[in-house]
Amino acid sequence: MMSIRVLFASVCVALAGSVFAGSVLAGLRALPEPADDTLPSVFLIGDSTVRNGDASGGNGQWGWGEPFRDFFDLSKLNVVNRAVGGLSSRTYLTFGYWEVTKKHLKPGDFLIIQFGHNDASPINDDQRARGTIRGNGDEVEEILNQITGKGEVVHSYGWYLRNYIREAREKGVHPIVCSPVPRKSWDGGKVNRATSSYASWAREAAAAEDVPFVDLNDIVAERYEAIGQPGVEELFADKHTHTSLAGARLNAECVVAGLRALALKDLTQFLSVDGERVSRARASQVAIVDQRPVLEESSEADGAILRDAIPTLYIIGDSTVRNGHMDGVGWGEVVGQHFDHAKINVVNRAIGGRSTRSFWREGRWDDVYQKLKPGDFVIMQFGHNDGGRVGDIRYKRRPALPGIGDETQDVSLDDGRVESVRTYGWYLKRFCTETTSKGATPIVCSPVPHKDNWRDGKFVPDFADHRKWCGQVAEEMGAKFVDLTALIGRRYQDLGEAEVETLFADARTHTNKKGAEVNAECVVAGLRSIAALPLNLVMTEREQGERVGDVSAPLVSSRAE
Template sequence: MNVLKFLAVGLLSLSFFNCNNKDSQTLKPTVYTVGDSTVKNGRGNGDGGLWGWGDFIGQFLDTTKVSIENHALGGTSSRTYQNLGLWDTVNNKLRTGDYVLIQFGHNDNGPVNDTIRARGTIKGIGDETEKIDNLITKKHEIVHSYGWYIRKIVTDAKAKGAIPIIMSPIPRNKWQNGRIPRNNNSYGLWAKQIAEQEQVTFIDLNKHMSKKLESFGESGVTGTYFYLRDHTHTSAKGAVLAASCIIDDLKASTNPLKQYVLNEPKIILPKKINFFLIGDSTMAISDNPNTIGWGVPFPKYIDTMRVNVINKARGGRSTRTFIYEGLWDKAKTEFKAGDFVFIQFGHNDAGNIDKKKYRGSLKGMGEETQVVDRDSLTETVHTYGYNLIKMIRETKETGATPIVLSLTPRNEWPHGKVERRTDSYVTWAEQAANAEHVYYMNVNDLVATKYEGLGKDQVKLFFPQDHTHTNLKGATFTAKTIAETLKNSKASGLRDYIELPKK
């Protein structure tokens, strides 16, 4: 019995071992990315429109056969990434057959010891060291060369049976005589040297991506692959471009990771949100150069890499006619959760209620109505405030966020000051916004105050046709004022999407 029992236990153990062995063989290898913010920016969700290539590399690989984990962290150097224990986290997870994509360098050039970052490494790939008392950690530390830190990641990965791949740092969006300077005499060179010494795959991402960017030209790069405000971190398109360069070089290599590269990858960029502009001619597109709405130049102040500006404003419309003509119902079918809807009326709401044009709305915020006969039809006319609140509420129902703006100021200067209309449409727009707890901007006062700073003669140049409509210069003045206000307002929720030119 004892012998039989021993055999039974042995067979069970062997069976268990075989099952486990089979499971380990069917586990997908994992591709780990380690690096700085050019590999993973922030939380990797595109805050500020900035992305790292590690967030998109997985779209080029067959994720039914390989897993992707982006462990990069912004602000780190090859030294601080390891000192913070981030490499240990990855190293402890590594299994035979995994891959480690390594890219550092952008932050290694900083001071070795200071009270701000203390993240710099000794230049080169040598064994020289520098002993410091770290001003941040308050600990004694031996600082090594850039190459030493890269080599440590490589040898640790190899010891686990993983396959390291070293990359030179991506280029910065800095141009000299139509070209992007390379880092092939510094971090790119040192990364290559370590790869050669350790006999691992090297991808010259800096060189490959620089060539791609130069083929587009500086004007084709800035505002598409990089933001004007940031020469180091890429947009989503820039991150995809970097990832594609890595994949191209990988396919040309002998590295086994190439077997997981998709032949026809489907790249999905982050979905844009929409800014809908709903209003009258002071916002609308126009063929008349003397009646340009501020919505025309407005996109130049918006991050159009992440936002579509859709101008639905229509000249001659009031809150009443925009609704009556079906323009509102048609527009709101396009609103989606995450979108923003700018609503601005008032200039035409003061028109005739029961006479030709039929565009006037009742004054105020009340529930009162007036029935009007027009062309064998009857129309129930509501107050300006009622119509505005209707638009606000129906915008909310779509999941979009309404933004209420007062009407623009006219070129009218009673008593030497620009007319404010605080006794009517400006106040009613604010009351509607407050009643529905949505963001309100007093464009009338903001722009009028700036007009008064310019003076009558300068402002007159904005209004070549009449006292209401501006030319492009005047429309741009208003658009910039609105953009600046949104940028400076946390309550608007739009600061992140505003792109103001550098002064």
């Protein structure tokens, strides 16, 4: 473990790499500027838990933004800590610090936002008047500020976070929201978290603006609990809020753990050796946006024009089917190599971040439906984005109701419209019914499993409910069914945990090209095991001449078992 003396020296060296403004607005503290404007920068804004005082540690207190530099290669990236102690999400804006920070932002930079510790203060008093309205809503409170003597419209905590996000995006910057680090507060051996307050509201603000989120509150709390209460005492320089240098480094490491779990390659490519050694946070402790482009309607992935004289295989689903982001590759992007393109068009209409519900609501299914003709095929695979609580903003208007029934739940959309949300199975049944009405063949696939489902050396696939519902829908609709969850699960078991790790581009969900090819082989194996499926007649000669994988009867059928 790095000693305090070495930590202090490394921070001092890092500070030398930042240039301080020669002149600032009246009354504002001088803050670091990018050391090299030709390099990309990651800017930090927040309170004293990010940057304490003048960041020299003179009072023994340090924010995590200083040792955060140690985890990056500063010859390739500027780390610019412009947090200010004592401020809230509101006063960082109203005091003018944000306006100055914005002037340094340029396209391609990153902005990490972490507020919350001071937002619970009074909204209006003669001491600091820095509080914000609790929550993530758009309500306001008009006050005559007792300090400035001027009128002010105060917004919610989430509103201020969303304002930073939007204005950063206007500059071409990539915002990342962190929930606030926890205080040194224990209850029954557990650290008290802000799960029902600022951590939740920070997550909601990030979800509302579709930006990555790191639940720093939970990641740090988990680390504290592993260390134990006596050991955590040494990480703090005061009663419960401000960390020592060692504590700041631990918190910085937790931020990096979250960034690595997000798999933000544009940022993590600049990690130092120390940064690369940090273990990723759990997938549930981060949330990343998944907005990926849909394939052009007029062509296949290789640019070939679709021919009406031959059947078309349409593939619909989420990012496990078509990724198109960084190093991620979905199985639908490589499955075309198993088909004879002189006999069939293969069109991948899947799009990342979608559920059965949002694929339907956004009109993406209707685009496919309008093009269907007799003899075509539709493979559908959803589930990764269908879970979650309907109406919860954190899930980005994606969750479907559980089951396959006809129940509904009305929810209001951002544009004021009311959406009647249906069950996961209802949407699949509509896809099947409308496919059949065009004389085409529907094929239902259960979801691709996550990779982190190993139990004592055995791979136990998740998505048990969605897998069951897919089979039930296929049975009811007379559709073809491929239990892809089980097929891939068996393949992963055969490969082993270490080899499966090499198939993924992120912490648990998205495959790289190698992993996509493995999953595509499982899809093809499932299709080939369906008796008398015409689709098998248009596979390549290799596929018709030999089996790809081994599939037992219960995993595939023309009607689900």
